[in-house]
Amino acid sequence: MHRAHNKKVLIARAVYSTIKKHKIRVLVVVGVLFVGICFIVIKKVTDKQNDAKQSEYQAGLENFSKGNFKEAIDLMEKNNQGANDPNALFKLAVSYYNQKEYDKSIEYYKKVLELDSSNSLAYNGLANVYRDQNNKDKAVENYKKSIEINPTFALAYSNLAIMLMDLGENKEAGDIIEDGLKNVPNSPELKNVEIFFKK
DSSP: OHHHHHHHHHHHHHHHHHHHHTHHHHHHHHHHHHHHHHHHHHHHHHHHHHHHHHHHHHHHHHHHHTTOHHHHHHHHHHSOTTTTOHHHHHHHHHHHHHTTOHHHHHHHHHHHHHHOTTOHHHHHHHHHHHHHTTOHHHHHHHHHHHHHHOTTOHHHHHHHHHHHHHTTOHHHHHHHHHHHHHHSTTOHHHHHHHHHHHO
16 A cells, blocks of 8 residues: 555656746647637637527517517517518608607618618618608608619609698609519509599
8 A cells, every 4th residue: 555655656756847847838838728618618608698689689680570570670679680681670760650650660661761772661660660651752762762672672663642632732743653664564553653643
Protein backbone atom coordinates (compact mmCIF):
# COMPACT_ATOMS: atom_id res chain seq x y z
CA MET A 1 0.00 0.00 0.00
CA HIS A 2 2.91 2.27 0.82
CA ARG A 3 4.32 1.59 -2.61
CA ALA A 4 1.02 2.59 -4.32
CA HIS A 5 0.96 5.77 -2.28
CA ASN A 6 4.53 6.58 -3.30
CA LYS A 7 3.67 5.94 -6.95
CA LYS A 8 0.74 8.37 -6.72
CA VAL A 9 2.95 10.96 -5.08
CA LEU A 10 5.55 10.55 -7.83
CA ILE A 11 2.90 10.93 -10.55
CA ALA A 12 1.46 14.02 -8.82
CA ARG A 13 4.93 15.55 -8.56
CA ALA A 14 5.63 14.81 -12.24
CA VAL A 15 2.34 16.41 -13.30
CA TYR A 16 3.00 19.39 -11.03
CA SER A 17 6.51 19.75 -12.41
CA THR A 18 5.24 19.60 -15.99
CA ILE A 19 2.51 22.14 -15.28
CA LYS A 20 5.00 24.41 -13.52
CA LYS A 21 7.42 24.11 -16.41
CA HIS A 22 4.76 24.70 -19.06
CA LYS A 23 2.44 26.91 -17.01
CA ILE A 24 1.83 29.48 -19.74
CA ARG A 25 1.04 26.83 -22.36
CA VAL A 26 -1.35 25.08 -20.01
CA LEU A 27 -3.07 28.35 -19.14
CA VAL A 28 -3.43 29.19 -22.84
CA VAL A 29 -4.90 25.76 -23.61
CA VAL A 30 -7.30 25.99 -20.66
CA GLY A 31 -8.27 29.52 -21.70
CA VAL A 32 -8.91 28.48 -25.30
CA LEU A 33 -10.99 25.51 -24.14
CA PHE A 34 -12.98 27.77 -21.81
CA VAL A 35 -13.66 30.34 -24.55
CA GLY A 36 -14.63 27.56 -26.97
CA ILE A 37 -17.06 26.03 -24.51
CA CYS A 38 -18.57 29.45 -23.75
CA PHE A 39 -19.00 30.12 -27.47
CA ILE A 40 -20.76 26.78 -28.00
CA VAL A 41 -23.11 27.38 -25.06
CA ILE A 42 -23.93 30.95 -26.18
CA LYS A 43 -24.52 29.79 -29.77
CA LYS A 44 -26.92 27.05 -28.64
CA VAL A 45 -28.87 29.48 -26.46
CA THR A 46 -28.98 32.07 -29.26
CA ASP A 47 -30.05 29.44 -31.81
CA LYS A 48 -32.89 28.33 -29.52
CA GLN A 49 -34.02 31.94 -29.06
CA ASN A 50 -33.87 32.57 -32.82
CA ASP A 51 -35.81 29.35 -33.48
CA ALA A 52 -38.49 30.47 -31.01
CA LYS A 53 -38.69 33.92 -32.66
CA GLN A 54 -38.88 32.34 -36.11
CA SER A 55 -41.68 30.02 -34.92
CA GLU A 56 -43.65 32.98 -33.55
CA TYR A 57 -43.07 34.90 -36.76
CA GLN A 58 -44.27 31.94 -38.86
CA ALA A 59 -47.32 31.61 -36.61
CA GLY A 60 -47.98 35.32 -37.19
CA LEU A 61 -47.85 34.79 -40.96
CA GLU A 62 -50.23 31.83 -40.66
CA ASN A 63 -52.66 33.91 -38.60
CA PHE A 64 -52.49 36.65 -41.23
CA SER A 65 -53.36 34.10 -43.95
CA LYS A 66 -56.35 32.96 -41.90
CA GLY A 67 -57.57 36.54 -41.36
CA ASN A 68 -56.69 36.50 -37.64
CA PHE A 69 -55.19 39.96 -37.81
CA LYS A 70 -54.96 40.70 -34.08
CA GLU A 71 -53.07 37.45 -33.47
CA ALA A 72 -50.88 38.11 -36.50
CA ILE A 73 -49.95 41.53 -35.13
CA ASP A 74 -49.22 40.16 -31.66
CA LEU A 75 -46.95 37.40 -32.97
CA MET A 76 -45.21 39.40 -35.70
CA GLU A 77 -44.61 42.43 -33.48
CA LYS A 78 -43.31 40.26 -30.62
CA ASN A 79 -39.99 39.83 -32.38
CA ASN A 80 -38.16 41.68 -35.09
CA GLN A 81 -37.88 38.89 -37.65
CA GLY A 82 -39.51 40.83 -40.50
CA ALA A 83 -38.13 44.29 -39.74
CA ASN A 84 -36.44 44.61 -43.13
CA ASP A 85 -38.81 42.43 -45.13
CA PRO A 86 -41.28 44.49 -47.21
CA ASN A 87 -43.64 41.51 -47.43
CA ALA A 88 -43.79 41.08 -43.65
CA LEU A 89 -44.20 44.82 -43.11
CA PHE A 90 -46.96 44.88 -45.72
CA LYS A 91 -48.81 42.13 -43.84
CA LEU A 92 -48.51 44.11 -40.63
CA ALA A 93 -49.87 47.21 -42.41
CA VAL A 94 -52.84 45.22 -43.73
CA SER A 95 -53.41 43.66 -40.30
CA TYR A 96 -53.45 47.04 -38.59
CA TYR A 97 -55.78 48.37 -41.30
CA ASN A 98 -58.20 45.51 -40.67
CA GLN A 99 -58.07 46.30 -36.95
CA LYS A 100 -58.88 49.93 -37.83
CA GLU A 101 -55.59 51.06 -36.31
CA TYR A 102 -55.01 53.47 -39.17
CA ASP A 103 -52.01 55.35 -37.80
CA LYS A 104 -50.10 52.10 -37.29
CA SER A 105 -51.18 50.92 -40.73
CA ILE A 106 -49.84 54.12 -42.29
CA GLU A 107 -46.59 53.70 -40.36
CA TYR A 108 -46.07 50.20 -41.75
CA TYR A 109 -47.08 51.08 -45.31
CA LYS A 110 -44.50 53.86 -45.20
CA LYS A 111 -41.87 51.41 -43.94
CA VAL A 112 -42.67 49.15 -46.89
CA LEU A 113 -42.26 52.07 -49.28
CA GLU A 114 -38.95 53.07 -47.68
CA LEU A 115 -37.65 49.59 -48.53
CA ASP A 116 -39.45 49.25 -51.87
CA SER A 117 -40.62 52.51 -53.42
CA SER A 118 -42.08 50.68 -56.41
CA ASN A 119 -44.57 48.62 -54.40
CA SER A 120 -47.90 49.44 -56.02
CA LEU A 121 -49.80 47.29 -53.49
CA ALA A 122 -48.43 49.40 -50.63
CA TYR A 123 -49.49 52.66 -52.35
CA ASN A 124 -52.96 51.19 -52.92
CA GLY A 125 -53.18 50.06 -49.28
CA LEU A 126 -51.98 53.44 -48.05
CA ALA A 127 -54.62 55.10 -50.24
CA ASN A 128 -57.30 52.87 -48.69
CA VAL A 129 -56.26 54.04 -45.22
CA TYR A 130 -56.37 57.69 -46.25
CA ARG A 131 -59.75 57.11 -47.93
CA ASP A 132 -61.13 55.62 -44.70
CA GLN A 133 -59.76 58.62 -42.79
CA ASN A 134 -61.60 60.91 -45.22
CA ASN A 135 -58.34 62.34 -46.51
CA LYS A 136 -59.34 62.50 -50.18
CA ASP A 137 -56.26 64.31 -51.44
CA LYS A 138 -53.79 61.82 -49.99
CA ALA A 139 -55.97 58.91 -51.08
CA VAL A 140 -56.12 60.16 -54.68
CA GLU A 141 -52.38 60.85 -54.68
CA ASN A 142 -51.55 57.31 -53.52
CA TYR A 143 -54.04 55.56 -55.83
CA LYS A 144 -52.54 57.49 -58.75
CA LYS A 145 -49.01 56.59 -57.63
CA SER A 146 -50.03 52.93 -57.47
CA ILE A 147 -51.44 53.15 -61.01
CA GLU A 148 -48.37 55.02 -62.25
CA ILE A 149 -46.10 52.24 -60.96
CA ASN A 150 -48.33 49.46 -62.24
CA PRO A 151 -50.67 50.61 -65.05
CA THR A 152 -52.30 47.15 -65.11
CA PHE A 153 -53.30 47.19 -61.43
CA ALA A 154 -57.08 47.02 -61.87
CA LEU A 155 -57.84 47.18 -58.15
CA ALA A 156 -56.20 50.61 -57.83
CA TYR A 157 -58.30 51.95 -60.73
CA SER A 158 -61.43 50.43 -59.18
CA ASN A 159 -60.72 51.81 -55.71
CA LEU A 160 -60.01 55.28 -57.07
CA ALA A 161 -63.09 55.31 -59.31
CA ILE A 162 -65.40 54.14 -56.50
CA MET A 163 -64.00 56.74 -54.09
CA LEU A 164 -64.51 59.49 -56.69
CA MET A 165 -68.09 58.34 -57.37
CA ASP A 166 -68.79 58.41 -53.61
CA LEU A 167 -67.54 62.00 -53.59
CA GLY A 168 -69.81 62.88 -56.55
CA GLU A 169 -66.88 63.41 -58.90
CA ASN A 170 -68.42 61.30 -61.65
CA LYS A 171 -66.57 62.85 -64.60
CA GLU A 172 -63.17 62.06 -63.08
CA ALA A 173 -64.40 58.60 -61.99
CA GLY A 174 -65.50 57.88 -65.58
CA ASP A 175 -62.08 58.94 -66.89
CA ILE A 176 -60.36 56.61 -64.41
CA ILE A 177 -62.58 53.69 -65.42
CA GLU A 178 -61.91 54.39 -69.10
CA ASP A 179 -58.13 54.55 -68.54
CA GLY A 180 -58.26 51.39 -66.50
CA LEU A 181 -60.16 49.46 -69.16
CA LYS A 182 -57.65 50.60 -71.79
CA ASN A 183 -54.81 49.17 -69.72
CA VAL A 184 -56.65 46.14 -68.31
CA PRO A 185 -59.47 45.41 -70.78
CA ASN A 186 -60.47 42.05 -69.28
CA SER A 187 -60.62 43.14 -65.66
CA PRO A 188 -63.82 41.88 -64.00
CA GLU A 189 -63.39 44.46 -61.22
CA LEU A 190 -63.26 47.38 -63.63
CA LYS A 191 -66.14 46.01 -65.71
CA ASN A 192 -68.26 45.75 -62.55
CA VAL A 193 -67.34 49.32 -61.56
CA GLU A 194 -68.18 50.47 -65.10
CA ILE A 195 -71.62 48.79 -64.87
CA PHE A 196 -72.24 50.44 -61.50
CA PHE A 197 -71.01 53.78 -62.90
CA LYS A 198 -73.42 53.68 -65.86
CA LYS A 199 -76.46 53.11 -63.65
